[in-house]
Amino acid sequence: MGDIIVLIISCIFVNNILLAQFLGNCPFLGTSKKLETALGMAMAVIFVLVMAGAITWIVQYFILDKFKLEYLQTIAFILVIASLVQFVEMFLKKSIPGLYAGLGIFLPLITTNCAVFGVCIINMKEGYGFLETLVSSFAYAAGFGLALILFAGVRERIILARVPKPLQDTSIGLITAGVLALAFMGFKGMV
Amino acid sequence: MxxxxxxxxxxxxxxxxxxxxxxxxxxxxxxxxxxxxxxxEQWPTLQTIFKDADNLDTLVDQRFKIDLGDDENVTIFPGVYNGEPKAVAFEAKSTGFGGPLGVMVAVNLDTDEMVAIGVTVSQETPGFGSRAKDEPDLANQFKGLGLLQSFSVKADGGDIDAITGATVTSRAVCAAVTSAGETYKSIKPEILEKVKAI
Amino acid sequence: MAKTLTQEFTKGLWQEIPPFRLVLGLCPALGVTTTVQNGVGMGLATTFVLVCANLLVSVLRKVIPAKVRIACFIVVIATFVTLVGMLMQAFTYPLYGMLGIFIPLIVVNCIVLGRAEAFAYKNPVLPSIADGLGIGLGFTMALGALGAVREVIGTGCFTVPFGPTLTILSADWYTPFAFMVQAPGAFIGLGLMLCLMNLVPSK
Incomplete structure (x- = not known):
């Protein structure tokens, strides 16, 4: 149990997927201009990442390892994620329209979100068991959401400030992210 | 359609x-x-643990593989001392703080005692866990100990002094050496058979 | 559309240089640029995938049905990414170790998918190759530049790609500003470079 808690803390704070491992930065800068959008994206990532983590684990241990096809990992995982996203989108549209209205527009963006693909690969690299995979996928996604929402909150304020022209938009966004990353570095000694 | x-x-x-x-x-x-x-990964470690061996230049070419069942195998590097293949080295894996950790264990075939060990792969935290690889303090403790036993750090009731601030890594090294002992026990007859040819 | 091959090639080097003008592919730009060599190595690996994927997508553009084009692009790109990973492990193992997880991640690099979709699927083979090569080399230059800034300030050294490490700022009088090679330095370094690029007009 203690190990699981350490894993959760290290995935959310210490090894934060966005600010320490640099994965998922395109949607990070793209969907963080408004708090509302950031919240939607964060939810969609948590939803898809937990499912993708579970499925890729099964694919890795029951198909790739069994038939000595480890070298097909990249191609297998990306196809799993792409079809999963498509499937989730269709399912939500038909069965839970309320949730679809909230998450729908973010789902296609997730296929090329390297955080999803990256976490699946990290899970395999660390050799996690099934339970640990589920926990780490959730925790990494939660860390992504946390950073995204914090960042969106800051960005909503920056719009009100007068930023010099060359620094506007992405440039100031990156510098803000750097300051946020500096704050997250404070968690380094925790685990 | x-x-x-x-x-x-x-x-x-x-x-x-x-x-x-x-x-x-x-x-x-x-x-x-x-x-x-x-x-x-393996050569730099082999160079330190077999630094006194006569066949340092050729031991990589003299390596052989032994089947462990379940499609797994282990690569064995023989070390020649005074003209005779007295020791062998092979790698055992465990999981450290930052990911997979590999330990190369060299063992004397006559006495089953360890000649030396060295960390091959590690992704441990620089300055803490990485000292298992970069500094000899931990590895030296294993020198001369019998391989056919289980090892643990003092905090867990064993005899090995853990590196300060890197208990997890030290545990991982102990676990790797212990598993090397188990592997060694099960394949020793085959090793003895194969080194005769050298 | 009457651009020459040279124009298709050079636009990637300046006018549309990623990740500055074309704000895509930020993850590798931030993640691997702790040294010049890592940045250049990553850029070249991406260039290889870009050129090959552009070539194949362009050759097959009449065969690939529009509805499943994204799936086809992904298969093509993933194949070349796996291939480049194998080649790097076989020939430049230490570099592969440094770049680690970012090599398989080329597969989700928006630049590669973006060029396949926006350019190669609509254009003949030669311009597609020129486009891939230009964008790829532009990306390599950008990563190399960011790597140089971070490495020199952060450690005082400069690693010539695939060569020796030179000491630029002597440790006698320069205390390395290690902040630059850590995570926050990546964001701030890239942000400031982007700002400099914005000061220069794009034409």
């Missing part, structure tokens, strides 16, 4: 071509990759 068929055919063909190309590339690059791993 026609569109549907075309879609399926194109995707299937593309996937088949990709699988074919990759399995071909995998076959071609696998031996090269093995050599790279050998040169970059």
């Amino acid at each position: 026609n569109d549907m068929v075309k879609m399926v055919v194109v995707l299937t063909l593309l996937a088949a071509a990709s699988g074919f190309l990759l399995s071909f590339a995998e076959q071609k690059t696998a031996p090269l990759i093995e050599m790279q791993v050998l040169n970059n």
Whole structure:
């Protein structure tokens, strides 16, 4: 149990997927201009990442390892994620329209979100068991959401400030992210 | 309908071509990759643990593999002292703080005592866990101990002094050496058989 | 559309240089640029995938049905990414070790998918190759530049790609500003470079 808690803390704070491992930065800068959008994206990532983590684990241990096809990992995982996203989108549209209205527009963006693909690969690299995979996928996604929402909150304020022209938009966004990353570095000694 | 068929055919063909190309590339690059791993990960460690061996220049070419069952095998490096293959080294894995950790264990075939050990691969935290690889304090404690026993750090009731601030890494090294002992027990007859040829 | 091959090639080097003008592919730009060599190595690996994927997508553009084009692109790209991973492990193992997880991640690099979709799927083979090569080399230059800034300030050294490490700022009088090679330095370094690029007009 203690190990699981350490894993959760290290995935959310210490090894934060966005600010320490640099994965998922395109949607990070793209969907963080408004708090509302950031919240939607964060939810969609948590939803898809937990499912993708579970499925890729099964694919890795029951198909790739069994038939000595480890070298097909990249191609297998990306196809799993792409079809999963498509499937989730269709399912939500038909069965839970309320949730679809909230998450729908973010789902296609997730296929090329390297955080999803990256976490699946990290899970395999660390050799996690099934339970640990589920926990780490959730925790990494939660860390992504946390950073995204914090960042969106800051960005909503920056719009009100007068930023010099060359620094506007992405440039100031990156510098803000750097300051946020500096704050997250404070968690380094925790685990 | 026609569109549907075309879609399926194109995707299937593309996937088949990709699988074919990759399995071909995998076959071609696998031996090269093995050599790279050998040169970059195992060789530097072998150089330190077998520094007094007579066959330091040739021991990589003298390596052989032993089947462990379940499609797994272990690569054995023989060390020649005074003209005789007295020791062998092989790698055992465990999981450290930052990911997989490999330990190369050299063992004397007559006494079953360890000649030396060295960490091969580690992704441990620089300045803490990485000292298991960069500094000899931990590895030296294993010198001369019998391999056929289980090891643990003092905090867990064993005899090994853990590196300050890197208990997890020290535990991982102990676990790797313990598992090396188990492997050694089960394959020693085969090792003795094979080193005769050297 | 009457651009020459040279124009298709050079636009990637300046006018549309990623990740500055074309704000895509930020993850590798931030993640691997702790040294010049890592940046250049990553850029070259991406260039290889870009050129090959552009070539193949362009050759097959009449065969690939529009509805499943994204799936086809992904298969093509993933194949070349796996291939480049194998080749790097076989020939430049230490570099592969440094770049680690970012090599398989080329597969989700928006630049590669973006060029396949926006350019190669609509254009003949030669311009597609020129486009891939230009964008790829532009990306390599950008990563190399960011790597140089971070490495020199952060450690005082400069690693010539595939060569020796030179000491630029002597440790006698320069205390390395290690902040630059850590995570926050990546964001701030890239942000400031982007700002500099914005000061220069794009034409």
